[in-house]
Amino acid sequence: MKHFKLIVVMVIMSFAGFSQAAKEQTDTAAQKAILVTGASSGIGLRMTQLLSQNGFYVYAGVLHKDEMGALNALDNVTAVQFDVRKQDEIDAAAKFVQAQGRGLYGLINNAGVSIFGPMIELPVEQLEYQMDVNVYGPFRVTQAFAPLIMESKGRIATTGSIAGILSPAFMGAYSMSKHAIEAYTDAMAQEMARYDVSVHVIEPGNYGTNIGNAAKQRLLAQNYWNEKSRYNKERQGLLARLDQTEKGPDPIDVAEAALHLMQSDSPKSRYMVTATPAQADITLRRQISKMLELNAEQVHQFNREQLIKLLDEELAKTSGSKK
Template structure:
């Protein structure tokens, strides 16, 4: 139910062009927030603009964009306080570590770690002043690092640490930090991840193809399975809405059965057991693409 308090507050959602981010912007707008929806292109802004959703051009790696957003919040014509920052923007660079270039690693971290940190730091004074909430969208890849997910998982593991440290630094000042951990969600991040993997595969040597082509088939099958069987972005947005609006939120919410399973599994399973399970899973997935 929308409250008058929520209607008088701002929420920022990054990566709102599509998928989880777009669905979250729409859900929070329906909850009554005025949502500043971060998108990278004007064409995406035109598509998402609607009642209570104000698109803002935001590349989290561009300091000018960040400064503009901070100014937009500070100069809100209705003097609405910033209630929530949902850090959702991210990319997926998936390939074996041997074949990833340092530029690939930098791109993954620039968007998925350093950009998130830069935006959070810039908005933290407003969030502190308003006793707001930061919701970081993590991943099961930040709990279990699977083969072919080295750069992506490293970035998500980093955001797990950033989230925990920040929560312990600012909670006593009234700012709540919450992690939301999705499993398989049907979004276009799957398509962009497959495209990035194909681009990198084109640079591999014959010896690397011999080593990793089966792994590439497994990754493709898994990604296609996410697109086919994953929960909808709207389902994910419902969980994020709870993380935003709960009076006493948990420190983590999971999305989907696999989100819950992979969050819990590292606590009870040994590394060797996980190695065996994941290796067997990859072999089975690869067969489906042979």
């Protein structure tokens, strides 16, 4: 009789263990996973924090191994170390994520750098570095993780910038990289639609991040824009402004855009997020002025009435979409 009771208890315990394991497996499968690159600070860190606090499991991509500990300490976060410039490290990260068994619903290409300097003086290797991180980086990472995203019919986003619309003096290299992301997003959105994968760009204005400090350190360490420049006065002013970059507004607004993008049944293609109305105003005005520059004195020039009709038609498309 005792043996019979023992067997019953063991069966119950085994069943309970199996049920718990099955539940954990189900919970893991149900929790959507998102990879965020450049997650150690600034916008990427805020995205990682907000997404992981709102039901998502986040793979936090970092450049340096010593950045992993703080991220691994967060609930629903696993840090993954790789350099977006190195294909072998990206491929290893993709294999790691696949082996975790959660799949991958979302990818946010957020890692980025800023290079400043006059267009006629900037060394070509600095431009190459700018594009390698900000353009080729998302290109490499997206190709590596695309099969997982396609399998889950998920979402791909890249952190662009209002500099993808604007092109301020001495920010030409950075703006070139962010203009490229605009084209990259538009082309890939059309290509991925047949696989039920949506593609988006988040375009922040000026927020508090470490990108300015990193840009200043590189500029001074490599001395590629120095006192001998034709634009030395402007150089001094820029260096002073870069000191203030990390003191900007909390980029939580940008993280909330990422959360909406991943949660919404009808996410937007573009998320412009600015800390002030003035930043939004100058960006939208520049976009309008580009349209008018294109239209001016061209063979098929539209008149004012036709332009307003075009604007009304596009507004109707926007207002008709779900928020």
